Amino acid sequence: MQSSGFLDVLTSGLRYVFVLLAGFVAVRSFLWLRKDAKQYRKIIRRLPDAGLIGEMLCPSTGKTVPVPREGSMGRFSSCDVKLKGNGVRGIHAHFLFVPGKGLKITPHGSRQMMVNGRNVKGSVILGNGSELVLGTERYIIRFFAGLDAPRRAETEPFEEPENGEMYGPEWGEEPLPGWYGYMYGRGGMANRYPEYPGNAPAGRGTGCDDWGEAPADRDDEPADWGEDRAYDDRGRGYPYRGAAPVPGEPYVPFPEMYPPGAPYPQQRPQPVPRDDTADNWGPDDPA
Amino acid sequence: MSIQQKKNRKTRRGARGLLTAVSLFGFVSFMLLFIRTGESRSLILAFAVPLVEYIAAHILGRFFGADILLVSLVNFLCSLGMIVLYRIDPALGMRQPVYYAAGTAGMVACIIAVRMIRRWPVFIVIMMGLSLVLLALPLAAGREINGAKAWILIGGISFQPSEIVKVFLVLCVSYMLSRRQRVLSIVYAAMCILLLALQRDMGAALLFYFTVLVLIYVSTGSLVLTLAGLAAGVAAAYIGYTRFPYIQSRVAMWQDPWQDEYGKGYQIVMGLIAMVNGGLWGTGLGSGNMTAIPEARNDYIFAIIMNEFGMVFAALVIIVYVLIVVRGAMIARRSTSAMHGHLAIGSVCMLAIQTFVIIGGVIKLIPLTGVTLPFISSGGTSMVSAMCLIGLVQGVEARNRDVLDEDEEMAEIDERGART
Numbered sequence: 001m002q003s004s005g006f007l008d009v010l011t012s013g014l015r016y017v018f019v020l021l022a023g024f025v026a027v028r029s030f031l032w033l034r035k036d037a038k039q040y041r042k043i044i045r046r047l048p049d050a051g052l053i054g055e056m057l058c059p060s061t062g063k064t065v066p067v068p069r070e071g072s073m074g075r076f077s078s079c080d081v082k083l084k085g086n087g088v089r090g091i092h093a094h095f096l097f098v099p100g101k102g103l104k105i106t107p108h109g110s111r112q113m114m115v116n117g118r119n120v121k122g123s124v125i126l127g128n129g130s131e132l133v134l135g136t137e138r139y140i141i142r143f144f145a146g147l148d149a150p151r152r153a154e155t156e157p158f159e160e161p162e163n164g165e166m167y168g169p170e171w172g173e174e175p176l177p178g179w180y181g182y183m184y185g186r187g188g189m190a191n192r193y194p195e196y197p198g199n200a201p202a203g204r205g206t207g208c209d210d211w212g213e214a215p216a217d218r219d220d221e222p223a224d225w226g227e228d229r230a231y232d233d234r235g236r237g238y239p240y241r242g243a244a245p246v247p248g249e250p251y252v253p254f255p256e257m258y259p260p261g262a263p264y265p266q267q268r269p270q271p272v273p274r275d276d277t278a279d280n281w282g283p284d285d286p287a
Numbered sequence: 288m289s290i291q292q293k294k295n296r297k298t299r300r301g302a303r304g305l306l307t308a309v310s311l312f313g314f315v316s317f318m319l320l321f322i323r324t325g326e327s328r329s330l331i332l333a334f335a336v337p338l339v340e341y342i343a344a345h346i347l348g349r350f351f352g353a354d355i356l357l358v359s360l361v362n363f364l365c366s367l368g369m370i371v372l373y374r375i376d377p378a379l380g381m382r383q384p385v386y387y388a389a390g391t392a393g394m395v396a397c398i399i400a401v402r403m404i405r406r407w408p409v410f411i412v413i414m415m416g417l418s419l420v421l422l423a424l425p426l427a428a429g430r431e432i433n434g435a436k437a438w439i440l441i442g443g444i445s446f447q448p449s450e451i452v453k454v455f456l457v458l459c460v461s462y463m464l465s466r467r468q469r470v471l472s473i474v475y476a477a478m479c480i481l482l483l484a485l486q487r488d489m490g491a492a493l494l495f496y497f498t499v500l501v502l503i504y505v506s507t508g509s510l511v512l513t514l515a516g517l518a519a520g521v522a523a524a525y526i527g528y529t530r531f532p533y534i535q536s537r538v539a540m541w542q543d544p545w546q547d548e549y550g551k552g553y554q555i556v557m558g559l560i561a562m563v564n565g566g567l568w569g570t571g572l573g574s575g576n577m578t579a580i581p582e583a584r585n586d587y588i589f590a591i592i593m594n595e596f597g598m599v600f601a602a603l604v605i606i607v608y609v610l611i612v613v614r615g616a617m618i619a620r621r622s623t624s625a626m627h628g629h630l631a632i633g634s635v636c637m638l639a640i641q642t643f644v645i646i647g648g649v650i651k652l653i654p655l656t657g658v659t660l661p662f663i664s665s666g667g668t669s670m671v672s673a674m675c676l677i678g679l680v681q682g683v684e685a686r687n688r689d690v691l692d693e694d695e696e697m698a699e700i701d702e703r704g705a706r707t
Contacts, residue, residue: 037617068623
């Protein structure tokens with residue numbers, strides 16, 4: 001089509017253009033990757049619990065294990081939730097967070113499992129504060145606030161579906177047997193004892209309403225939760241994964257109540273009767 | 288405007304430069320071919336290919352949550368494949384965009400599947416059964432090409448079932464290993480590899496073997512198990528070497544192709560000459576004279592790239608593959624469940640091993656085995672399977688991003704509450 005001399009010059013010249021374009025693609029992609037990794041690290045620093053929906057608390061040890069949206073739980077290191085409790089099997093159960101419903105948990109094969117005191121064979125949905133017994137170890141499920149999980153109070157009275165697939169605390173009953181629900185400011189008794197900081201309304205990973213559920217929209221909350229609320233540097237409340245207990249030591253959520261040397265957790269603070277007329281949320285917004 | 292929308296907008300803006308460079312590469316190359324040959328087909332491709340790739344990247348990013356970086360890199364390789372294939376044979380070059388479209392459809396299907404499917408067991412059982420049937424089919428009614436009975440002809444269309452099974456294998460083994468069903472996954476993979484060995488498709492068998500080995504290592508972290516797998520592989524390779532003369536011949540040609548330069552070593556020798564002729568900067572697109580290398584459109588396409596585009600460009604192509612693998616590994620690390628992590632790492636491993644095996648074979652680093660160069664070599668099934676593997680990675684990334692966006696929205700609500 002064109003003269004041979006012109007074509008040779010053009011083809012020779014374009015060799016460098018191709019190399020430049022390929023180099024541009026490679027360098028630009030590399031920079032993108034680096035920037036993306038940096039941004040991701042930044043997000044993870046800001047949201048250390050990214051990808052997680054809550055945690056499982058083992059009351060006997062005080063340890064918490066982060067819970068992702070889906071996966072398996074058991075003793076094996078390959079499990080998404082690694083549990084070392086007595087009687088916990090290699091793979092004990094599989095779970096999946098179902099938005100709007102809760103954490104759906106299914107025993108692996110014929111593994112034994114109890115949810116809120118009942119033996120479970122098929123899939124069940126766990127809510128915030130539900131109690132799970134795997135082997136002989138008891139765990140409490142705690143969702144982060146703002147999660148699209150049902151607010152149990154809205155489903156009052158709590159109705160068990162006919163297929164028996166759903167279990168949860170009965171309406172009007174203590175959602176968690178024992179004292180630990182109260183101790184950790186969760187599990188349905190939060191806000192009844194306003195003098196305890198753990199009863200502050202929900203930050204991410206903390207606080208609950210009467211049924212262990214965090215308010216869906218924080219804008220509804222009072223402006224000031226009082227000085228006794230423990231905050232992290234981003235204004236989030238304890239207990240919070242970023243403020244996880246020291247490894248190897250029992251989790252003491254409110255150290256001011258348990259000075260060093262005091263027996264823990266046998267020492268149980270005396271509950272103060274609830275005064276419904278009192279403003280449990282702390283002083284009003286001065287504005 | 289939600290966080291997701293804001294981020295998408297920012298990402299698309301950032302991707303513009305990259306996508307423009309990729310499109311420009313396609314446009315300039317096809318225009319050069321048009322100037323050289325005067326064929327109107329190359330003029331059509333010069334406008335159509337960059338435009339379609341640019342639009343596809345935007346649609347995939349905007350509506351399917353695909354990672355635009357991965358799409359751009361894949362588009363670059365696909366453009367290169369179309370250009371080189373058009374250069375070798377214009378008919379092949381015209382067919383490749385159709386395969387690209389089919390591959391994109393496969394990628395979309397994989398993204399949707401990974402993003403949406405929650406109940407995998409049913410699909411896994413179906414895929415396991417289907418993959419074994421597909422691999423057994425060529426043994427019963429297959430066509431033998433280049434010594435391997437790995438192709439079947441359905442309705443006048445010839446395809447290689449092992450390419451489809453690649454995707455199934457990654458999905459099934461990832462699922463089973465994430466559920467700690469190690470024995471089952473090893474048995475399934477061993478059956479697939481055995482069927483491939485019976486077809487004499489050693490390239491695919493090698494890919495499957497190494498991918499499963501990497502997945503087992505990633506899943507268990509057990510060096511003992513991995514070394515045991517490696518030892519089993521070495522033993523199988525030794526038995527294969529002693530039993531099958533064609534493997535001995537391949538190894539002999541790899542050691543010294545000049546002993547039979549006009550016979551069995553012809554392809555390797557021609558490939559080496561082509562690469563040396565290209566030099567650092569290449570002979571220029573359309574100026575090379577090595578398109579007569581046997582299987583230049585499949586196995587030896589990298590030699591043609593080195594011949595016409597040069598060694599520097601070829602090194603950049605390898606860097607692009609490395610970037611794809613690195614991106615896949617990053618996505619795997621960010622995944623929120625074991626299965627998705629396995630899925631992402633398995634998919635990129637499959638592509639990485641395939642690339643290493645064929646480029647290593649062409650440059651005489653390892654004995655040559657017949658596999659295609661992902662995204663570049665001719666072949667519809669190869670293109671679709673490679674795109675599907677990238678689709679699996681994209682699906683994992685889309686899920687990661689969904690979860691992260693949700694977390695960010697929750698944190699934003701938190702911070703707003705804390706501020707007030």
